[in-house]
Amino acid sequence: MASGRKFFVGGNWKMNGDRDSIGALVQVLNDGEFNPAETEVVVSPPMVYVGLVQQSLRPEITVAVQNCYAAAKGAFTGEISPQMALDVGATWAILGHSERRNVFGESDELIARKVGFALQSGVKVIACIGEQLEHREAGQTAEVLYAQMAALFKTEPLELSAWSNIVIAYEPVWAIGTGKTATPEQAQEVHHQLREWLAANVSVQVAAETRIIYGGSVNANNCRELAKQADIDGFLVGGASLKPDFITIINAQS
Template identity: 45%
Template sequence: MRKNIVAGNWKMHKNQKETIALLEEIIAKKPQTSTEIVVAPTFVNLAKAVEITNGTGITVAAQNMHQAEGGAFTGEIAAGMLTDIGIKNVILGHSERRAYFHETDALLANKVDTALKHEMRTIFCFGEELKNRQNNTHFNIVEFQLRDALFHLKKEDWQYIVLAYEPVWAIGTGETASPEQAQEMHQFIRELIAKVYGNAVAENVSILYGGSVKSDNAKEIFSKPDVDGGLIGGAALKADDFLAIVNGF
């Protein structure tokens, strides 16, 4: 049975003092809920975040990782380094990684494989740009991204996959896909997975929506049958805003 998840991607925000303060506030105000709460601070604050959230039920994720096990890759972080400090979740394929760091679906397929070798759960991001939506190729783009990066996986690998559909035109722009648009795409994604892997895999994978989710629209978006939560950006940087979204279920 798939679970509801609200994940906060903190991006390149919050020094250690600010990270501690935000986590402590989230923990203090955390509601009693079956929704999984995930936070993704910067690399330098991951170990402290694991320490602070221990025993709270809050999951800590990395925002990225390298596909190699180690080597001469200056500035990069390996999966084994993350698991060594207690990180078992990683966000891969975020639109900013694709746009600014030129990450391709082929590269992301390698990263997903590495995460699986370490039994790390991947929150895999994908989604179309505005031009794709305008020329009505958004379904094709999403299908290609999923096929090229994930459809080489075995059925059993999907227990480690969470999908995060993020229409690029709705990230940090204030624009949001309507709840109906989000449901339409999430239903398409689930049906696509069912065609390739069968209904059991499709019905068990959580599909999050990422695109300017806020406290005032979360409840309506989350009410759709194929939307299992959200990948939250800016609104995850304030405890009250973030937890209001968690309460959208």
């Protein structure tokens, strides 16, 4: 990319799949053509399948967990630690996803602790932020996103070096799984605003180097126009990552 930021495409499989369907999807990914030098690809299966996917997937594609807690071990029923993720071959974690915030009630403070601990533990983070439809309609998108960014990265202050292990995923909540997508111009405007926030609140270098990806009903039909935008460095893909069309999305900027 002209920006020097390597294109990044993540596939969030959410709570979907079984051995047969995941095996077929892995085969599609193993057979699919893309240039790993130009695009970084990460997929995130349900936790019970992470080890299976990591062992059977081509090495150019890495694996993420969909969540991890802010502790290495302990009495936290139902949770996993970053250390466990690493133990089964996952090197990334998706944290702060709108479904964790809005379905499971995770607070900014909890998400910040999880992000900080994952990074300290050696797990890279796809950190998700996004506004609700009412915020968008009230013209409060930037205000909401800046508050989420501030909470994530000031609650747990990060060393500047940690930013090389973070990807910011902007996911407008009103566009997730709804079939609605921000226009390329709307998405670019928000991504540019987020980059300006990073420059003002972290550093100009971090703003220039941090990848900011878009998520929200990305598909094979809209990915190329989105990928043309200067500040959109890739995608976090939900439903479309479960289909062969995911290969088209991976190649959106080529």
